Amino acid sequence: MTILDKILAEKQKEVADLKESYQPGEIQAKRVNVSLYDSFMNADKMSIIAEMKRASPSKGLINDGVEPSAQGRIYETCGAGAISVLTDTPFFQGTMEDMQEVREVVDIPVLNKDFIIDEIQIDRAYDAGANLILLIAAALPEQRLAELYQYASEKGLEILFEVHNEAELAVAQRIGAQIIGINNRDLKTFEVDLATTERLAEKIDTTKTLLISESGMKEKSDVERVQKVGARGILVGETMMRSVDLKETFDSLRVPLGE
Numbered sequence: 001m002t003i004l005d006k007i008l009a010e011k012q013k014e015v016a017d018l019k020e021s022y023q024p025g026e027i028q029a030k031r032v033n034v035s036l037y038d039s040f041m042n043a044d045k046m047s048i049i050a051e052m053k054r055a056s057p058s059k060g061l062i063n064d065g066v067e068p069s070a071q072g073r074i075y076e077t078c079g080a081g082a083i084s085v086l087t088d089t090p091f092f093q094g095t096m097e098d099m100q101e102v103r104e105v106v107d108i109p110v111l112n113k114d115f116i117i118d119e120i121q122i123d124r125a126y127d128a129g130a131n132l133i134l135l136i137a138a139a140l141p142e143q144r145l146a147e148l149y150q151y152a153s154e155k156g157l158e159i160l161f162e163v164h165n166e167a168e169l170a171v172a173q174r175i176g177a178q179i180i181g182i183n184n185r186d187l188k189t190f191e192v193d194l195a196t197t198e199r200l201a202e203k204i205d206t207t208k209t210l211l212i213s214e215s216g217m218k219e220k221s222d223v224e225r226v227q228k229v230g231a232r233g234i235l236v237g238e239t240m241m242r243s244v245d246l247k248e249t250f251d252s253l254r255v256p257l258g259e
């Protein structure tokens, strides 16, 4: 059983509970109407989705003392284009409240980072003020991904569609995903390799599809590698959570986008 299988088994239970306990519309949060697609496509520097990530199955505790609203404010001030908040509790120590706290204090797009397998989770993400949800190609069959993609779009959410190999990328393209995240980390083995972005980017028309490279970004040279193949955005968790000088970290990773 891979870690992804374990997480998904846990999500089945969570969703069953949520269907009993959550009424869509129950939470009400600030809504900010911003498009990550538009802002990232129009930027002249690498855009950063900075992530709130206390812990992970691969790294254990990363930074559990973090205060979401303070961290969210700093991310925005330092130049984040968006903020990703992990809301999974058993494996990542995040909560939905973390995301709501961040939402209240920032005006940039907020991504609800979780393992979404059911519409009810999309309802709750929307209610809690998310602008985007994550859909992970490896988590579900194509038909189900297509249904959830459409459900989220109809609610006015944007979708970060995450892929890790050619077959998953083909699914993203058949579904018509506008924002594709190439995860450099294999969710089944935790291995990280930036060559994943380099290999898959070739098959994407990055003038129309917004390409985000996810995971494993530590320094400028990493960002330059993915910029060269057309990424306009990066998703950065651990490096941001461990940074002692966020302004400096953002400035060094926001490389120019030119040729």
Ligand SMILES: O=P(O)(O)OC[C@@H](O)[C@@H](O)c1c[nH]c2ccccc12
Residues within 6 Å of the ligand: 051, 053, 113, 114, 136, 162, 183, 214, 215, 216, 217, 235, 236, 237, 238, 239
């Ligand atoms: O901490 P990193 O290596 O910068 O990675 C961030 C982000 O890409 C990673 O948290 C992630 C990518 N896809 C996911 C899916 C679920 C949970 C987490 C993730």
